[in-house]
Amino acid sequence: MQNRRFFLKRGIAGLLLSASLALSSPGHAAGKYDPGASDAEIKIGNTNPYSGPASAYSTIAKTFDAYFNKLNEEGGINGRKIKFISYDDGYSPPKSVEQVRKLVESDEVLLVFQPLGTANNIAIRKYMNGKKVPQLFVSSGAATFGDPKQFPWTMGWQPSYESEGIVYARWILEHLPNAKIGVLYQNDDFGKDVLKGLKIGLGDKTSTIVAALPYETSQPTVDSEVIKLKASGADAFINVATPKFAAQAIKKAYEIGWTPTQILSNVSDVVNDVLKPAGLEASTGILSTAYLKDSGDPQWADDPGMKDFYAFMDKYYPAGDKSSKSNAYAYTVAQTLVHVLKQCGDDLTRANVMKQAASMQQVTMPLFLSGMTMTTSETDYYPIKQLQMKKFDGTRWVHFGKVISSEDLQDTHKP
Amino acid sequence: MELLIQQLVSGVATGGIYACMALSIVMIYQAIHHLNFAQGEMAMFSTFIAWQLLQWGLPYWIVIPLTVAISFSGGIAIERIVIGPLGEAAVLSHAVVFIGLYAVINSLASFIWDFTTRPFPSPFGAGSQFGNLISNQQIGMIAVTLLVLALLYAFFRYTRVGLAMRAAAENPTSARLAGIRVGLMAALGWGMAAAVGSIAGVLIAPIVFLEPNMMLSILLYGFAGAVLGGLSNPAGAVAGGFAVGVIENLAGTYVPVIGSELKLPIALLLIVIVLVFRPTGLFGRTIVQRV
Numbered sequence: 001m002q003n004r005r006f007f008l009k010r011g012i013a014g015l016l017l018s019a020s021l022a023l024s025s026p027g028h029a030a031g032k033y034d035p036g037a038s039d040a041e042i043k044i045g046n047t048n049p050y051s052g053p054a055s056a057y058s059t060i061a062k063t064f065d066a067y068f069n070k071l072n073e074e075g076g077i078n079g080r081k082i083k084f085i086s087y088d089d090g091y092s093p094p095k096s097v098e099q100v101r102k103l104v105e106s107d108e109v110l111l112v113f114q115p116l117g118t119a120n121n122i123a124i125r126k127y128m129n130g131k132k133v134p135q136l137f138v139s140s141g142a143a144t145f146g147d148p149k150q151f152p153w154t155m156g157w158q159p160s161y162e163s164e165g166i167v168y169a170r171w172i173l174e175h176l177p178n179a180k181i182g183v184l185y186q187n188d189d190f191g192k193d194v195l196k197g198l199k200i201g202l203g204d205k206t207s208t209i210v211a212a213l214p215y216e217t218s219q220p221t222v223d224s225e226v227i228k229l230k231a232s233g234a235d236a237f238i239n240v241a242t243p244k245f246a247a248q249a250i251k252k253a254y255e256i257g258w259t260p261t262q263i264l265s266n267v268s269d270v271v272n273d274v275l276k277p278a279g280l281e282a283s284t285g286i287l288s289t290a291y292l293k294d295s296g297d298p299q300w301a302d303d304p305g306m307k308d309f310y311a312f313m314d315k316y317y318p319a320g321d322k323s324s325k326s327n328a329y330a331y332t333v334a335q336t337l338v339h340v341l342k343q344c345g346d347d348l349t350r351a352n353v354m355k356q357a358a359s360m361q362q363v364t365m366p367l368f369l370s371g372m373t374m375t376t377s378e379t380d381y382y383p384i385k386q387l388q389m390k391k392f393d394g395t396r397w398v399h400f401g402k403v404i405s406s407e408d409l410q411d412t413h414k415p
Numbered sequence: 416m417e418l419l420i421q422q423l424v425s426g427v428a429t430g431g432i433y434a435c436m437a438l439s440i441v442m443i444y445q446a447i448h449h450l451n452f453a454q455g456e457m458a459m460f461s462t463f464i465a466w467q468l469l470q471w472g473l474p475y476w477i478v479i480p481l482t483v484a485i486s487f488s489g490g491i492a493i494e495r496i497v498i499g500p501l502g503e504a505a506v507l508s509h510a511v512v513f514i515g516l517y518a519v520i521n522s523l524a525s526f527i528w529d530f531t532t533r534p535f536p537s538p539f540g541a542g543s544q545f546g547n548l549i550s551n552q553q554i555g556m557i558a559v560t561l562l563v564l565a566l567l568y569a570f571f572r573y574t575r576v577g578l579a580m581r582a583a584a585e586n587p588t589s590a591r592l593a594g595i596r597v598g599l600m601a602a603l604g605w606g607m608a609a610a611v612g613s614i615a616g617v618l619i620a621p622i623v624f625l626e627p628n629m630m631l632s633i634l635l636y637g638f639a640g641a642v643l644g645g646l647s648n649p650a651g652a653v654a655g656g657f658a659v660g661v662i663e664n665l666a667g668t669y670v671p672v673i674g675s676e677l678k679l680p681i682a683l684l685l686i687v688i689v690l691v692f693r694p695t696g697l698f699g700r701t702i703v704q705r706v
Contacts, residue, residue, distance in 0.1 A: 053530070216679055218632040220632050224422060227422060228422075243532050248624070276534060
């Protein structure tokens with residue numbers, strides 16, 4: 001009985017196979033497909049926090065949806081339309097797991113694109129790699145998402161927090177070789193990764209960090225920490241905090257008359273959210289890094305890439321904020337995905353998607369600062385490894401200096 | 416030495432925030448004999464209302480009384496619509512309703528005003544005093560907290576309504592027999608707690624910035640302060656709030672094991688220690704009940 005059913009199954013499968021071969025039209029190149037891709041469409045899954053404490057980020061997924069609508073109206077990718085399926089996970093990792101299972105097993109997406117949140121991505125990573133479904137360009141800067149040896153189906157995109165730390169260290173070594181460094185960092189993977197990068201970048205000069213103080217997001221203020229940093233005698237202050245705390249620290253340092261060279265993590269480089277609340281006078285002269293053009297800055301008004309972005313926002317996502325960093329980010333990472341899918345040609349298998357994502361050569365995007373490129377390989381799963389320094393002049397960020405790379409120091413072998 | 420003084424002053428300043436919150440917690444405890452978990456969110460919501468009024472261009476001296484008035488009516492509305500119907504339900508039912516209120520108010524605020532961090536203008540101006548150790552805002556906050564405390568003390572001690580409210584909270588049955596309208600008193604208590612909360616919110620927001628989750632941790636420290644000082648004693652609660660701020664800073668600075676990482680657990684540890692050794696708080700009265 002067992003045997004007969006087996007043969008029956010094989011027989012039907014064979015029949016279907018030959019039928020589909022016969023049906024594929026001669027003009028259309030016969031594609032190689034995994035679930036989620038066909039001659040007509042490519043299904044892409046995503047999870048985002050549409051509700052809950054991080055729901056402000058959901059504008060990223062809304063931009064994706066708008067961008068894929070634009071793409072479909074313009075004819076899609078190699079003639080295939082994108083079907084974008086995005087579910088709410090409320091920023092809760094167990095919910096992400098549930099939603100991603102639904103995407104893979106019931107919606108049968110080809111790949112999961114930009115799931116948001118460090119903990120959320122760690123929660124789904126084992127499942128994605130077990131199922132061999134691409135977890136592509138995850139929306140987190142944690143350095144752990146660039147480990148092709150252990151997790152060949154998971155790739156990051158934005159510069160890792162670690163590489164941000166490395167870049168700050170390199171800049172300090174070159175421009176402030178005698179600095180005494182004080183660090184305020186959020187006591188989680190973000191803060192710790194930047195601190196780690198800083199130490200990697202400083203190398204044998206790690207002892208120039210005279211104080212590194214963590215804070216918890218449950219604290220009402222970071223006043224006490226800032227006072228301690230001042231007392232440590234530090235003359236370079238690296239502020240590795242999320243927006244509210246970053247603003248508090250800048251304000252407090254100004255109030256107690258502490259005037260070190262200040263470097264602010266680019267997580268909090270938002271003028272409206274951080275520098276204005278902290279006080280523009282207190283914020284003038286602060287340094288940070290960037291890899292994208294700031295869509296809220298009038299200096300890019302005539303930039304062709306920025307003009308396209310504004311036109312896109314006006315037509316496809318009019319409710320969205322054009323000056324929002326998240327939307328410019330989403331636009332650019334969506335373009336990166338489209339680049340990879342175009343490269344796949346008619347071989348839309350999951351393996352080929354990862355292969356193409358891991359063979360980017362000096363790829364640049366319209367909103368990248370000039371000189372910034374993405375390069376990946378089988379052993380390098382960090383697409384963006386460069387950053388450029390910028391300085392706040394009291395009204396806006398001014399980019400300066402050359403593009404600083406963290407490439408040679410990036411630890412690609414995660415524990 | 417300089418570090419010690421700075422940490423002390425900064426502890427007092429942060430303690431002022433906790434004291435503010437502790438005061439509004441005690442206020443509602445006086446009125447209904449329950450701990451209201453939504454107290455922080457109510458204060459946050461009131462602060463958003465004040466911010467919105469300021470955005471519309473109203474001057475500060477109109478916005479503050481208006482916000483207090485709106486909050487007062489809001490508090491009464493919550494009591495009438497949500498809490499009143501619960502009546503003499505078990506403590507757990509109340510706790511569940513408070514948590515529900517917490518979630519509803521938090522989501523509502525984020526729905527209307529989203530999660531952006533906003534600056535809140537300080538009514539006391541920008542500068543700071545004592546060699547930049549403490550900002551005008553923090554001094555103003557402490558002064559207003561003490562003023563509100565004095566007013567509340569006088570209210571509960573010397574006015575007919577204040578005494579009636581205390582009676583209604585401590586012994587509803589006897590109070591009712593004495594002709595006090597217990598339901599009305601509870602509603603008044605909610606209104607006043609919301610009003611005190613709105614003052615706390617407006618005072619705290621310039622320091623921690625305005626966003627829907629601003630009160631989350633402050634409420635916890637406020638509880639710690641209130642429990643430390645005694646839930647039945649507004650002055651004790653304010654003193655407790657200051658104490659928590661100072662202890663937290665000093666322990667974080669001078670006890671190496673604690674550092675900045677274990678500052679929050681200190682507040683919780685304080686609650687546990689006080690509840691074990693002096694359940695009524697450092698300044699609380701032991702209430703003897705005849706059975």
